Amino acid sequence: MHARNCRFPPLLTAINPTPPPPVATAATHKMLPFNSNRGGCYIPRTKPDEGRDTVRSLGFNKYKIQPKVRLTSSEMFRCYADVMRMFVLVVVPLQFVSYPSIKMIGIQTGLPLPSVWEILSQLGVYFMVEDYTNYWLHRFLHGKWGYDKIHRVHHEYTAPIGFASPYAHWLEILILGIPTFLGPAIAPGHMITFWLWIVLRQIESIETHSGYVCYG
Numbered sequence: 001m002h003a004r005n006c007r008f009p010p011l012l013t014a015i016n017p018t019p020p021p022p023v024a025t026a027a028t029h030k031m032l033p034f035n036s037n038r039g040g041c042y043i044p045r046t047k048p049d050e051g052r053d054t055v056r057s058l059g060f061n062k063y064k065i066q067p068k069v070r071l072t073s074s075e076m077f078r079c080y081a082d083v084m085r086m087f088v089l090v091v092v093p094l095q096f097v098s099y100p101s102i103k104m105i106g107i108q109t110g111l112p113l114p115s116v117w118e119i120l121s122q123l124g125v126y127f128m129v130e131d132y133t134n135y136w137l138h139r140f141l142h143g144k145w146g147y148d149k150i151h152r153v154h155h156e157y158t159a160p161i162g163f164a165s166p167y168a169h170w171l172e173i174l175i176l177g178i179p180t181f182l183g184p185a186i187a188p189g190h191m192i193t194f195w196l197w198i199v200l201r202q203i204e205s206i207e208t209h210s211g212y213v214c215y216g
């Protein structure tokens, strides 16, 4: 990024946007599932078997919802590879329109930075909008047409793993992207809030699909 074109002052540039927003947004969106390992417990990236052993040795096995179901390493790799293929074919092309899109809906990329209160209040709105909208779209996808044509792909993994969180038909990736972006479109904030929202949303999705329940 050339200094004259930089939207950020030097200090902020030093700590923040070396990657331009579209690239960084894609990175925050996609790195988490691939680093989450199958346990969904956010352990750094390992080979599948090492990760599984680590999860067992940490005593997480008692939190597994279907303890008898075990996916093989090749099944896990197939899920990973399919998600990567969809990432390249669907998510990467979207990056070409991501920057004009965030500018169009009014997300700020310069100073001043948002206050903690502003970030938390906007995140609260984003979570509520996403939860409500996702419920209705997911419900639509469980109708006969939606399920047969689109959503059955996502439910191939009946004992889900973290990698299966974004495993879906390409149309579902677009449809269920709407709830994620609707909140920021209704209450646009700063790019930092937007990135934080994408990270938190991914963590929530990985946890939901991890196959573990650590509370309740």
Ligand SMILES: [Zn+2]
Residues within 6 Å of the ligand: 138, 142, 151, 155
């Ligand atoms: Zn479903």
